[in-house]
């Protein structure tokens with residue numbers, strides 16, 4: 001998505017080897033018009049998949065997921081993050097290692113909001129090693145819900161997440177695909193191949 005790439009070029013900051021900071025429009029301040037345009041892209045791409053629910057993880061996935069769900073006309077559910085969890089009776093849970101915080105979180109979704117009747121679109125802000133998506137896939141499996149696809153705002157192709165999803169034959173749409181960081185600059189990948 002050209003508009004997104006331009007924003008990344010203009011406002012993104014590369015931190016260390018493998019982190020992109022985009023706090024001015026995605027991860028702290030949020031640009032609602034851009035979110036809406038991205039939600040429409042996701043909805044258009046997955047329009048024929050029979051999606052009944054959009055799933056994400058709090059907090060940075062919520063904005064793009066909400067816009068995708070609005071455009072698809074289905075509810076959005078976000079998994080909550082906890083450090084540890086004792087009462088799990090009415091919850092589907094999964095363990096997720098956080099790439100940016102380097103901590104382990106339990107994520108959970110109430111059994112009331114996901115069932116075997118659902119076909120899910122998973123949305124997240126970044127795809128790095130695929131841990132967050134994997135946690136949501138585990139939860140979908142536990143609920144018996146089908147997964148129609150994964151949409152991410154930004155994927156870093158040099159990490160494992162992209163291949164992880166492709167290997168599972170799950171349709172994947174990344175609105176911006178980063179091939180590498182080169183001396184603090186972002187190099188985009190325009191390969192159509194998944």
Ligand code: 5GP
Pocket residue numbers: 018019020021022027060097098099100124125126127128129130131132133161
């Ligand atoms: P994964 O679970 O795919 O390893 O990492 C994805 C999660 O880590 C995303 O939900 C996102 O919050 C965070 N993340 C991964 N890489 C980056 C990055 O380069 N920048 C930012 N801001 N967050 C990232």
